[in-house]
Amino acid sequence: MSALRPPASSWFPIPGFTFGFWRRATASARQAPPAAKPAAVKPQVDFERILAGVRDTPQLEMIEWSGDGCARAVQAQPTPACEPADEAFDAATLDARRRKIRERYIAARFAGIAKGGAELTNEDDVIRCARLLFEDERAQDAVELLELAIEERPGNTGAWLARLEILYLVRDAAGFVEAARAYRVGHADDAPAWNEICRLGRALAPHDALFEGELAVRDHEHYGPWPHTPNWIRAPWDLTAEVAAVDFHHAMKRAACAPVARA
Numbered sequence: 001m002s003a004l005r006p007p008a009s010s011w012f013p014i015p016g017f018t019f020g021f022w023r024r025a026t027a028s029a030r031q032a033p034p035a036a037k038p039a040a041v042k043p044q045v046d047f048e049r050i051l052a053g054v055r056d057t058p059q060l061e062m063i064e065w066s067g068d069g070c071a072r073a074v075q076a077q078p079t080p081a082c083e084p085a086d087e088a089f090d091a092a093t094l095d096a097r098r099r100k101i102r103e104r105y106i107a108a109r110f111a112g113i114a115k116g117g118a119e120l121t122n123e124d125d126v127i128r129c130a131r132l133l134f135e136d137e138r139a140q141d142a143v144e145l146l147e148l149a150i151e152e153r154p155g156n157t158g159a160w161l162a163r164l165e166i167l168y169l170v171r172d173a174a175g176f177v178e179a180a181r182a183y184r185v186g187h188a189d190d191a192p193a194w195n196e197i198c199r200l201g202r203a204l205a206p207h208d209a210l211f212e213g214e215l216a217v218r219d220h221e222h223y224g225p226w227p228h229t230p231n232w233i234r235a236p237w238d239l240t241a242e243v244a245a246v247d248f249h250h251a252m253k254r255a256a257c258a259p260v261a262r263a
Helices: 015-031 047-055 068-076 084-088 096-109 117-121 123-135 139-152 157-169 173-186 191-204 240-257
Strands: none
Touching: 096 117, 117 123, 117 139, 123 139, 123 157, 139 157, 157 173, 157 191, 173 191
């Protein structure tokens, strides 16, 4: 007698309902949002402690430098425009490293005028450039250019005299006296030029002992483009072209600095 097996419907009485319930349960599990992470606890800043530390004055140890007194003493002494020892300075005696530094300074300081010290040995060109700088209201640059030319070739008398005249024209009494004293050291035999220097020096520093002596009266006291000047800067007699160029340059500078009108 064969054993009777229960029908399949007894194990799965409602197959459609069973599998449908399983699918819905799986879909619900997939669609369930992830569990929220616990919020991070923000650290609490003790502002009172920080402010209390700021209010307290820190106790710092006194630091002293022994060189302060020496630095103040050096700054208190005015530096003269030049020294008599400048006459003995010769840029040709510099070593290669210092010479290279000097060449770079000249090229950067006077771009478009000189690329190095060798171009400052031409006395005529240097005096002409210095005069143009002076006419362009750059007297300090003109004096520095002439000083560099003097250092490059101390025997160039024209650069010395041109610097003296520019210092006179800008009424720099202290600078004129120091430059005249330095010129006297190396050019004591140049009596005509020294007489002119003394005449100009009496006008700027009448009480300076360097310019003492009898004043020789000249036949033409208004010699030169400027009154009472010897024209060591070699200005041309007809200044029309140069004055027009300077006026044009100033007009261009004013136009460049003027605000642009908006439409």
